[in-house]
Amino acid sequence: MATYKVKVATGTDLLSGTLDSISLTIVGTQGESHKQLLNHFGRDFATGAVDQYTVQCPQDLGELIVIRLHKERYSFFPKDPWYCNYVQICAPSGRIYHFPAYQWMDGYETLSLREATGKTTADDSLPILLEHRREEIRAKQDFYHWRVFVPGLPNYVHIPSYRPPVRRHRNPNRPEWNGYIPGFPILINFKATKFLNLNLRYSFLKTASFFTRLGPMALAFKVRGLLDCKHSWKRLKDIKKIFPGKKSVVAEYVAEHWAEDTFFGYQYLNGVNPGLIRRCTRIPDKFPVTDDMVAPFLGEGTCLQAELEKGNIYLADYRIMEGFPTVELSGRKQHHCAPLCLLHFGPEGKMMPIAIQLSQTPGPDCPIFLPSDSEWDWLLAKTWVRYAEFYSHEAIAHLLETHLIAEAFCLAMLRNLPMCHPLYKLLIPHTRYTVQINSIGRAVLLNEGGLSAKGMSLGVEGFAGVMVRALSELTYDSLYLPNDFVERGVQDLPGYYYRDDSLAVWNALERYVTEMITYYYPCDAAVEGDPELQCWVQEIFKECLLGRESSGFPTCLRTVPELIRYVTIVIYTCSAKHAAVNTGQMEFTAWMPNFPASMRNPPMQAKGLTTLETFLDTLPDVKTTCITLLVLWTLSREPDDRRPLGHFPDIHFVEEAPRRSIEAFRQRLNQISNAIRQRNKCLPIPYYYLDPLLIENSISI
Template sequence: MVNYKATVHTADLDNAGTSNAVFIKLVGTDGESKSRILRTFSGASSFKRGAVSSFTVSCPASIGKLVLIELEKKHSLFSPKKSWFPAKVEVKSPEGETYNFPIYHWISDSEVHRFREGTALRVFEDSHHHGLYSREQELCQRKRDYHWHVYAEGIPQCLKALDIWHLPSEVKFSLRKDLEVVYTLQSGLLQLKLEGLANSKENWSDIDDINKVFCSRKTEIYDYVRRHWKEDSFFGYQYLNGINPILIRRCSALPDNFPVTDNMVFLGGQFSLADEMKKGNMFLCDYKRLDGLEVNNIDGKRQYLMAPLVLLHKTPDDKLMPIAIQLKQTPADDNPIFFPTDSEYDWLLAKIFVRSADFNEHELNVHLLRTHLLAEVFAVSLLRNLPMVHPLYKLLIPHTSGTLVINNLARALLISENGFFKKYTATGGEGVTTLLQRSLSSMTYSSLCIPEDIAERGLEDVPNFYYRDDGLKLWDIIHRFVQGVLSFYYKSDVEVQKDSELQKWIAEIFEHGFLSQNSTGIPQSFTTVAEMVKFVTMVIFTSSAQHSAVNTGQYDYSGWMPNSPVSLQHPPPTTKGTTSKATMLQTLPNKGATANGMAVLWLLSQQYSDFVPLGHYTQDHFCEKVPCKLIKAFQTELEVISAVIEARNKSLEIPYTYLDPADVDNSVAI
């Protein structure tokens, strides 16, 4: 008779413990144990939340190297059915070997659940018949649990689920997170109702009154924006370090539909457009994706959304200044080009139309599509095609936490027929889908990889571009980490090519996420280790750093409504000299749209209690020494860059914190 010592760790999560009876079976290369009930003197408390309990499992003889364990939970009359969330099981063999079994799985039924030993295995090296059977059964169950769904034609597919309550239990928020999100939203809406703003159709009569909305919910950057939003230098600064830093590009030739000349923008003759373009001092922002969108009606009034072109000039003192704005794509007599030399309110209103266009472009393309919807595609394909024992599953699963829930909520509360966008924004119903379709059809793989994106937009040497500086450093750190981990498992390109599960993962991403569009440049398969490493780096960067860059500062920069109007109630002027302060106030969104926009932005900008900083892992999926060592090195590098960013920010008038690893969530979780 030989004894195995099994140590069971129940997760320290809400409702993770159970008083039900737990049974275990050990399966090895040379045999298996009988299914044994796990009993100690602790009784029902053995599997309470956070408990670590050890048990002896006896076998007539050694069963060899452990391959998997089977766990089964049974309830009785005296212990009502209760779900259980074991974190891991460690088994010490009579030979002195310790085997780790990552679980991290809700067990709610009385079925047998199989969990593999923690050493990562690709399918072509998984040779034991029990292991292969377990692998196949796990993926079959996952494909039953996770189905692709076409939410709307022409946009990335998503997980099929009626609502968050019908999601598989493994991907749901914790009860605490649910309550936090609900409380944040409800308390905000309650405050608006008490202030009489939630359903108000009145226009603003004094712009300073906007500051009284959510008066207890302000940030330092919000206050800075409120004081400086009219300034041209701050308008230009936001294209580099605001919440939409991916639109601006260096301009080497003006587009044909933007007929700006020297005498329009350089009245003193100090500069010329040709010379400044040669020197790399001219920049263009083109909102052409917004052209001709179906525009919303709010409270029975038609709204207005332009598709502007904005020309910016880098001055000798390194400020990025707007020098020309055309609000519609097609030049015409009734589509004047506005300049800083125009009247105060002509120029200010032109910038307001640009900022409203930027709000809609940012929220739907830059934020929703390019982080949330893509992260969901990466997650669903991962869950459908890679078993827990696969090294890529172990690497990527922390970067999927919360994504499927928050996206389900976004579809229900933000872009649905009765959601926020339909009620309060210019893009409204059809416009949302059309913009998402246009954005996906014009998306490229290179634009998702920040080193290539910065180079393609010609922004390598633009001064004071902190999104670029911090983003490139984070990309390099993530890339080195991914390369180290995956190179440990994949020693050659041939191993990549013959990993059928890996190939199915990328194939489903190409098909269901990018709708098989070759123009995107997204790989349909992997042929080299380098290709795989680059793509996985992009997945982690998109799901963590990029999402933080375009999400966390939403209330900072858009909370002050005039800087980012959700919609506009009047069309732009067709001739100059007809705009006044009253015109501007009538054009801005009404009080109800303003207040509800602020409430949503506040909700989306918060950091919740389940926040996990980039590179920190609450679950131990890896057990080999090399990947564990690489994780520690990864964390150290992130700590160093965090300290560098913190030191730099002390000297900045506007600190840029959105890519500080200490403030970057591991996943798209809000």
């Protein structure tokens, strides 16, 4: 008789345990065991438990390769989902085999798990293992399907269980994904999100944390009358009352210094949209700024041409926003513009705006605003630029270039890489909860009852249109971080903490990916000859980039360096890139004039007409402001159940070399974190959004 000692670990999240019966079959190279019920006297498979069992076999099964977990009904109890972390088996020889699961078993089903060693197709020779990986991919492709979200945008997850709830209310026009109480802002319909597959959903802790924060805040807004007021703000200082509690250092600084030119320029470097600004070597024809206009703001002994040649002139061009129609909010027509902003980096080390044009087409009705104009003219011109920043940030840098692209990476991985594949093991921590938060995001942002319809000048179609236009111009090179800084001409710009920190994290990540990839892919032929890898890459090109060849996205990978670059881009996009544009949202947007989502008066066509009253009348009204801020507050606060970058509690890798690489990666991230914290002690505005301790492994909010 051969005795196998078995450990079965149940997840630690609340409700992970089950009352259903669990049986085990062990498969080895020399045979397989009988199906054996795993049962002790008392409770088995409780939340957080590691249960131990003994399985007797008539003979030694040889090297263990696969196990099967059978989940069946127990007595009269109803179906009870179970989250299995892993199964560990000690063979008669003393060798320990690890079988990672880290997934839910929902119904009465059988789950086949392979031993944890990472293997590509070329590493498998046994027919049973080759068939196992083919069957796993076939099953996942039958379950996970692509679905068109908005024509021109990356496709997203559609699975059979992903459906709106049955309507039980009388109003047929009530949005399926946005059940909201009349007079309240958008509230997530919890019943809708529960139809997601269990393996894609938030944990109980994260769900509770997310929804319990939103409800009380919405109720507080309602009780204070903020959600019923369609009037203009009477005083700027009243905006501070939206969030009366204690604010962060950065949020307080924004509220105090938002109108200053120095802070306006600072946000292009270290705000929530730090990837837009680029060095200007020639003033574009559509922006006829002359030396006479800006000479007083460049300092003595220089001129515009000289500063252009020195590389001290920078441009923020919002041409991608041009031409979108606007909607009505609170019964009033909203307005839009696609401005240009010229900035100067002076010898004192500050980025300062020196000229603003509120249209892509110059003309007599489109003056160029200067710092020497009246206080309110100049402030409103800057506010129009900040309005355009809202769309550049929320639609492009945040939603499109992190959330939607990351979901496509995730779905392509699920459909094409089996769990034993080293790339699956490498990528799976960076896809955690992304589908869940994107489901919420689509409901909250891109829905007829959502934020884009209730709080943005462009409405649903315009907001989506900005993303469609941006995706049509997105390139593979722009996602390769070091190239992006060089292409924009900002690789040596002082005081660019976003660049410094992002490159530090990128380099640590690239080194980690290099170590992992070269362990499993010793040569270029191993990359080119991996059919599962190639299918993953092809599907991303087809479903995320929609087959657009001008994007430069590869349709296949032929060398190890190409694979390293590709995987680094994927992981960085799903982690640090999202942190850079998401973590500081509330700090920079809580003071609404710094980041308005709508404007109620058209862009100025003449100078000298703006006053405090017209400024306040142009800003969003009280209700629109509060709806926007409530949603941004909710979507920028990471709920509990966090996993910082490099923190991988799920054991997918068991080989020594990958385990050492993971630990080395974690140590490098700790060093980066310490360096960032030391630097921030000397800064008036700390920049901590790319502190590895604050970066999530995945896009989960």
